[in-house]
Amino acid sequence: MQIWYMEPYACGDRRLPHHVFPPKKISPDQLLQKSRVQYYKVDLDDTVAMKKRLSRVKAEWKVVSSDILTVNDNVPDWEEKLEEYYEPIVRDDDFVCMVVDGSCYYDVEPEEDEWIRCHLEKGDLVIIPKGLSHRFTITPKNYVQIQRFFTDRNGNIQMSK
Template identity: 25%
Template sequence: MQYFEVYVFALARSNMSQQLTNEKLPAKCQQSNGNKPHAKTGWYLRDTILNRYEENKTDPPEYLTDEQIYLETENILSWIDLGSKDDPVEWEKRARAVRNMPLSKHVECDISKEKDEQAVHEKADKFFNHHFHVGEVMRVVTEGSGYYDVMDLNGRWIRRPISKGDVYVIPSGCYHRVCLDTKKHLNVVMMHYDKKSTDQFFWPESLNDPVYIEYNERMKCLRRSLSFPYQSRPGFTDCVKSLNRP
């Protein structure tokens, strides 16, 4: 890592503790840029999720910018203009300008297209099981809205709202999941470099997997290089309990 990059990362981290407990969002999160929607802000989830389709912020809320989410998890969160037409071929073309991943699969979960509410919950369960992949993967939201959840090294979940045009690039070994919001309508194109990276390794069976261990060591190394304060947080969110529906 170059000295300038280390300096920028350290500078981004320096004000994190003040921003996390500030209910008022940073000013830049309230601005728009051309056709790009308002910048989104993530937050830490509370330990007990009563209704997973809600925001479930801590009290007081602990907000994180996309830059801070990157520093905590190595996830890249961004946005691309998918255009006004519902053209899957064009969507994939624009997405591959971000990461030229040849494999793609369109996945949808729409309450209006499922046979009943139970069918929506069952599909949402599959999205909500947290897992990691071997190799970098990318997701692009093509329609609807929801949440992207990612786990930090302390075992805490960070939730980030997602909608059309949002892109998230997930590093190898990082636990993550997708959650519907109360509208229960979300379409995503899943993109991979190869078939191997389409495999999912679920928590908690995969905690001792070398890929997950390597990811943890890499993130700890980043913290050491930037003198990050780091305290382990015992325990993980109970995967079964977190699947409770309203």
């Protein structure tokens, strides 16, 4: 995972990096201190290690179900979906997700109008704490497959705007 501060008023294609100038990267530990977002790297090719990591995450975060979300330019109403995903939201419970394939961005807002962009790739797992404003978009590759984990058996995501 790569992490950096975003320019304050990003214009144009949201799938581009939108670094501040000069670029200001931060580490996963700094992200944790600043926003409480937790990060794990999961080796998806090592099934034993992957199952152990996911088992610990599921137990710690009380996960009871999951689904797979695929976002690419074959999705019906592609442009509208990207707009919807990019709208900032605040969830009523912690959000756990892992990139299974492809890449994407999760932007988090630890302070008003201060966005931090997290570039996630295959095997990156993040936990965005409840109450933290965040949004999602894809990279110019136009493809990501994400496994989302839920604390609700029906796969409902609790959120407030």
